[in-house]
Amino acid sequence: MNLREKLTILADAAKYDASCASSGSDRKHAAPGPDGKGGIGSTEGMGICHSYAPDGRCISLLKILLTNACSFDCLYCVNRASSNVPRARFTVAEVVKLTLDFYRRNYIEGLFLSSGILRDPDYTMEQVVAVARSLRVEHGFRGYIHLKTIPEASEALITEAGLHADRLSINIELPTETALKALAPEKSVPSIRRTMGRLRLKLDEAKSEQHLKHAPRFAPAGQSTQMIVGADAATDRSILDLSANLYGSYGLKRVYYSAFSPIPDASRKLPPAAPPLLREHRLYQADWLLRFYGFSADEIGGASGMLDLDIDPKLAWALGHRDRFPVDLNRAGRETMLRVPGLGAKTVDRLIVARRHRTLRREDLGRLRLPLGKILPFVELGDHRPTRLLDSDRLAAMLRPRPAQIELPF
Secondary structure (H helix, E strand, C coil), X not given: CCHHHHHHHHHHHHHHCXXXXXXXXXXXXXXXXXXCCCCEXXXXXXXXXXXXXXXXXXXEEEEEECECCCCCCCCCCCCCCCCCCCCCECCHHXXXXXXXXXXXXXXXXXXXXXXXXXXXXXXXXXXXXXXXXXXXXXXXXXXXXXXXXXXXXXXXXXXXXXXXXXXXXXXXXXXXXHXXXXXXXXXXXXXXXXXXXXXXXXXXXXXXXXXXXXXXXXXXXXXXXXXXXXXXXXXXXXXXXXXXXXXXXXXXXXXXXXXXXXXXXXXXXXXXXXXXXHHHHHHHHHHHHHHHCCCCHHHHCCXXXXXXXXXXXXXXXXXXXXXXXXXXXXXXXXXXHCCCCCCCHHHHHHHHHHCCCCCCCHHXXXXXXXXXXXXXXXXXXXXXXXXXXXXXXXXXXXXXXXXXXXXXXX
């Protein structure tokens, strides 16, 4: 099998992993390469697989598996041991060559590397680390590297991975331990959490020493994880509860949500159809509220345990807590303003600065091109007081998206 055929198989096999966004790295100030000159690559700029940093920067990554052969038989995975799919495997040298060649052609700015489990976790992790070591040490590569780590691998290997990678991720896979035992019996929640805990200790240690001149850098973009949504009966509330716990306990940079996708020859333990993609989108919106808007999982998890698919989680919360409104945008604190539907964190900060110099009016919101129809029922301004509509049952109906007429092909 030639390199192109391997790339076709192993790039396609990697598409199910969503935890592939790059942020928090600063390799442009890294040490020179082995020749004493500037290293190859950069995490800056725009460029195969596009990911977006929290600041909106577009990052292009070569996203591949080292191999899609796997000794584990996770029922939801297309690459499971019992799956009848074409198999391929890169050598360490092939992945290094692809990464450097693609970078030099300006196709990519970094590498996202994961793998099926070969032989045992330690052997697989050793191969993954060897790729990063070769890129960094032998070739002076300073682009972004994201490595998928294997919880059962030795601590020494995971430590070395953090010295070469910008970000490490460990997929928790499913929201409940019961589901993981049923669908991925070779994996263990305690093992995953134990590795996350070790990584947090190393990340905290590196952060405390970053002021030292020769302190080693350890995964400066932190750690992340991924959960599959819709492969089991877990509610959105239970998923958000777990996410909040992971953020608090392990300092994760990001939890990624991946809607379950039906696979060939699927087990009867799996649902026959995929969940609505909109469910994944609502979870990302709710996750954003957890991380940046001061909401808790109990507030946005939905009364039934499921997020409303018709409206975003912040609007759903506001409609359920109308006694908290209207909010006076000329007097309210930042935390209160962040709960107004239609107002983002950056917008709130701009309004707080602006109101120091003048009374905020409707025209000020209009200049910022904000969704006035969504915001005005919930706020007070210098020239605006909401009507009794806030107490009306009609408000929810007005703010829900209108049904669109389906166009039939002729």
